[in-house]
Structure formats: structure tokens, C-alpha cells
Amino acid sequence: MAEAATVDQPVRPERGGEPEDERARLTRQRRGARRTTLILVGIVLLLYFGYILYAVLSGLHTRH
Amino acid sequence: MANIEHAPAAMSGYDAHAGHDAHAGHDEHADHGKPHGFWARWLTSTNHKDIGTMYLVFSCTMFFIGGSLAMLIRAELFKPGLQFVDPALFNVLTTNHALIMIFGAVMPSFVGLANWMVPMQVGAPDMALPRMNNFSFWILPFAFTLLIGSIFVPGGGMAGGWTLYPPLSVQTGYALPMAIFAIHLMGASSIMGAINVIVTIMNMRAPGMSLIRMPLFVWTWLITAFLLIAVMPVLAGAVTMLLTDHFFGTSFFNAAGGGDPVMFQHIFWFFGHPEVYIMILPAFGIVSEIIPTFARKPLFGYDAMVYATASIAFLSFIVWAHHMFTVGLPLASETFFMLSTMLIAIPTGVKVFNWSATLYKGSISYEPPMLWALAFLIMFSIGGFSGLMLALAPADFQYQDTYFVVAHFHYVLVPGAIFGIIGGVYYWLPKWTGHMYNMTLAKWHFWLSTIFVNVLFFPQHFLGLAGMPRRIPDYSTQFADWNMVSSIGGFCFGASQILFPIIIIQCARGGVRATDRVWEGARGLEWELPSPAPYHSWTEAPAFSTLEHGAPMHETHG
Numbered sequence: 255m256a257e258a259a260t261v262d263q264p265v266r267p268e269r270g271g272e273p274e275d276e277r278a279r280l281t282r283q284r285r286g287a288r289r290t291t292l293i294l295v296g297i298v299l300l301l302y303f304g305y306i307l308y309a310v311l312s313g314l315h316t317r318h
Numbered sequence: 319m320a321n322i323e324h325a326p327a328a329m330s331g332y333d334a335h336a337g338h339d340a341h342a343g344h345d346e347h348a349d350h351g352k353p354h355g356f357w358a359r360w361l362t363s364t365n366h367k368d369i370g371t372m373y374l375v376f377s378c379t380m381f382f383i384g385g386s387l388a389m390l391i392r393a394e395l396f397k398p399g400l401q402f403v404d405p406a407l408f409n410v411l412t413t414n415h416a417l418i419m420i421f422g423a424v425m426p427s428f429v430g431l432a433n434w435m436v437p438m439q440v441g442a443p444d445m446a447l448p449r450m451n452n453f454s455f456w457i458l459p460f461a462f463t464l465l466i467g468s469i470f471v472p473g474g475g476m477a478g479g480w481t482l483y484p485p486l487s488v489q490t491g492y493a494l495p496m497a498i499f500a501i502h503l504m505g506a507s508s509i510m511g512a513i514n515v516i517v518t519i520m521n522m523r524a525p526g527m528s529l530i531r532m533p534l535f536v537w538t539w540l541i542t543a544f545l546l547i548a549v550m551p552v553l554a555g556a557v558t559m560l561l562t563d564h565f566f567g568t569s570f571f572n573a574a575g576g577g578d579p580v581m582f583q584h585i586f587w588f589f590g591h592p593e594v595y596i597m598i599l600p601a602f603g604i605v606s607e608i609i610p611t612f613a614r615k616p617l618f619g620y621d622a623m624v625y626a627t628a629s630i631a632f633l634s635f636i637v638w639a640h641h642m643f644t645v646g647l648p649l650a651s652e653t654f655f656m657l658s659t660m661l662i663a664i665p666t667g668v669k670v671f672n673w674s675a676t677l678y679k680g681s682i683s684y685e686p687p688m689l690w691a692l693a694f695l696i697m698f699s700i701g702g703f704s705g706l707m708l709a710l711a712p713a714d715f716q717y718q719d720t721y722f723v724v725a726h727f728h729y730v731l732v733p734g735a736i737f738g739i740i741g742g743v744y745y746w747l748p749k750w751t752g753h754m755y756n757m758t759l760a761k762w763h764f765w766l767s768t769i770f771v772n773v774l775f776f777p778q779h780f781l782g783l784a785g786m787p788r789r790i791p792d793y794s795t796q797f798a799d800w801n802m803v804s805s806i807g808g809f810c811f812g813a814s815q816i817l818f819p820i821i822i823i824q825c826a827r828g829g830v831r832a833t834d835r836v837w838e839g840a841r842g843l844e845w846e847l848p849s850p851a852p853y854h855s856w857t858e859a860p861a862f863s864t865l866e867h868g869a870p871m872h873e874t875h876g
Binding site: 276279283286287290291294295297298301302304305306308309310 | 446447509513516517520521522525547548550551552554555558559562568570858859
């Protein structure tokens, strides 16, 4: 009978009030955001510290 | 557009349909979820609207500080001879006016507009990285305290121009490390802001909003953010080399030690020219939002506008040496940079013609945002034409370091970037505050600004062509008349800007309630939200089943 009782209940999302497909979309979104952030931070670190380190190291090397 | 013909109220431009405003309790709704207490709300805020507001207030403050320095410059140049400041202080004024306006006023105001509008336009609940958003803003007050503080240290402030050319810039005293640290902080802030914008746009768009359906403001900001990430590290590298030349005995730019001062110019302008587009592309986006709204037509050539923006961004990386034609470049280099610079006129022309085509046969009404956008269109084109003149290498030998250059870049940046920003604020302000602003006062602001910005900068073309050099506190008497006219224009333009915060504060405190759509011809997701936009918007993603760019089919749940 427990089965019948659940049939009468309104559909409840499993977590946080988000329907299944919305939850999947948000998960995809979060995963995508994390990936994009890591890629961009990697590029920035490479460029930022690449330029500065190259400049400082090569400059100090040839210091008169 | 047919819907404009039926009601006189509609011709007024803003949406007077009371029935459209189905959110009578907006103010209570809008406040939902706001942190209590001043510090909790503003210091620790991670809300994109609050951070956007802080950016805009900050940039407005910097606009007035930078503008005050400009007033001092124009006062000094009012007549020949030394009036108020000595030549060293004059150089400090011009240098810091530029640094404050570029990094403190124009760039943060675009970030503020992006913070407010990008999530609302793409249907996202907030920026993707809200804590980093807070951090990137709060870096700025410290950076500018350092920069402005550097004016007052022993030895005087930075005086080598915003370009920081050595050897002049490395002769600066204590101000040099302070300004360089400030530039590093501004760069870090800009990069964080750019990452946030890209991650938000690439990942948090509403279902159905493909890249090629995004509003133009979002597109221009996406491209700008990539430019920022590409070039701000170059500036950081360049100023770090200046620092090590000054303090650690290196000789990057010191000819006596085997270095080359011209190398700094190459590195600086590899950053500096894309920076020019960083300051104008978001304004293109704003104008591309405003013109279709008040012409009541979809933007002409949306795809071409996107490709033109991307082309301008690409070309901006291969034109830098047009700033250096007179340093003694090889003839082949001068030819290459002259031609690549002239190429930029093509995508820019595409934009100008597309805006004009959008206006063609439109049901145009002239509310303040449209007035600023039209002034932008005309006067930015004037700046573009003088840019083409400067792009001609043989002619540039005549123009180099004259007031013609000053007139050119001020036409691009003031009636270009700043008019775009002000137009954007007047366009979205009712959506932010929930009230209409004083239209009469806003039109006064527009007309005074437009008249006096021309009185201020147009005579500088004549001065430059007559040979008046830039960055001088005193000049030959033959330049006296136009300098006086220019200074009068400057004082009046500066005074008329006081209207801007007055209008905004009045609007924030109250006024006629704005409808949700605000402007009758407005399209896009932000106009589907109530006015004022709720503190947390798009907590549920809107279903974006659009047929046109940025024009949703009303399946929203804001």
C-alpha cells in the first residue's frame, strides 16, 4: 500500500527543490564553469608570470 | 515597427502601459534576500548588482577626480605663460589625469555595467564567481589610493605620461614603485573581472541562448574580456621591467647598459592599442542596445556586428607601431603598420553603417539614452576619421606629439567611450532603481555636454595642425585664442557633468515608477524582469525560445 500512497503524492524533487533535468543542467553548468575558470586561470598565470619571470630573469642575468 | 503608431504615449519612448506593470509590490520583492547592515551589504557583498553599483560609484568618483585634474590643466592653458602650476607639476597632472580616467573611470564603469547587465541579459542568477567578483572590486580603492597618493610623495608624482616611457619615467622618485604597484593591482582586478565575465557568459546562459543569439552588449564584453586577459599581463611585464631597471640595476631600456628604450614602446603599445579597444568595444555594445530600442527596429546586421567586433579585436594586436612611426622604424614596418591600421576602418565602418541602417526608416524617438547614442555615432566617427589621418605614416610625422593627437583620442574616448557609458546608465537606470529619472534635466545634461565637448576638443585639431606640441604648460602666443576657447569649453563641460550624479541620486530616491519594460521598444531578457530588478533575479532560468537576438518569447519566471 505504500506504493499506492506515493502515487498520490505530488512529484517532489529529490534535492533543493530542483527538478531532475534542472539539476542536471545546473551540474553541467557548475562543471563547465569550473573547467573554463581553470583554463583561463592557467592562461593568465602562464602569461602574467611568464612575462614577468622572463623579464626579470633575463634582465638580472644580463645585469651590468 | 507597427506598434509605435497607435499611441501618443508610445512615441514618448518609455513604456507607459500601466497594465504591463504587473508587479505592484516590487520594492518589497526587490529587497528580498538583501543582507542587513551597511558593511554586510557592501563590504562582503557577492551580489552582482551590489558589486556593479559599487563599480559604478567608484568610477564616477574617479571621473570627477580625473576631471578635476583636467580642469587644472585647462586653467593653466587658458592663456600663454605659467599661471598656476610649474612645468613639473603640469606633467604630473597630465600623467595622472590619464591614468585615473583610463584605469579608474572608463574601465571600472564598463565592469560595473557588465556586472549589472550580463547576468540579467543572459538569464543567469549571478556572476559565475561571485567571491572573486567582490575581491576584484575591493582591490581598486587600494590601487587608486596608492596611485593618487603617489602625487604627493617627495620628488613628485609620475610625470612621464600615461605611457610611462623610459628614460623619463625611471627618473621618478618614490612615486614610481607606488604607481607600478597600483598598475599591477588594477591589472589583477581587470583580469579577475575578465575571467568572471567569460566564465559567466560561456557557462551560465539561459537554455536556448546560443552564442549567436546573445545581446550585442554581452558579445562585445566577451571579446573585451579576452582582450583584457591577453594584454594586461603584457603591461605587468613592461612595468616590472621598468621597476627592475630603476631598483635592481637591469638595463632593459637603458641604452648605456645595452638596453633599448624603444623596446619599451613596442611592449607598451602591444598592450596599449588593444587597451584602446577595451575602452570602446563595450560602448559599441551599449549603443547597439540603445539604437534598436529607440528606432523600434531590430539591429541591422547582427551577425556582421559580431564578426566586425571580433575583427577589430584581432586587428588591434597587429597595429601597435602606428603609435611609433617617428622613432625610426624600417620603411617596411611603417608600411605594414600603416596598412593594418587602415584595415580597422573596415569593420568599424561596418558597425557605423549598420547603426545608420538600423536608424533608417525607424520610428525614432529622442529620449536621453538615444541622444547620447546618436552623439556617440557622430562624434566617434569624427574621432575615427582623425584616426585615419594619423594612420598615414608620412602625415603622422607632422601630427606626432601635437594637439591633433590629443583632439583625436579625446574624441574617441569622451564622446566615444564616456558618452557610451552615460547613455548606458540612462538606458538601464530605471531598471536598476525602479523609477524614471528627470528627463528634462537629463536632456540638459546631454545638450550641455555635447555642445561643450566640441568647444573643448574641436579647436585642438586646429592647434595641432598649427604645430602646438602636447604636454606643455606654456605656449607661443599664436595658439592663445583657440586655447582660451578650448579651456572655456572644458570648464563648461566639467560643470555640466555635475548634473549626472544629481539626476542619478534623484532617481534612486524616488520618482515616477518605471514599468518593467521601461522603454517601449526595448527587447531582451533584462526587460522581462520587474523594475527595479529584484535583488536575486533569474533564480529559475528563463526558457529562452527566441526567434530574434535578445528578444525572448515570454516564457520567463524571473
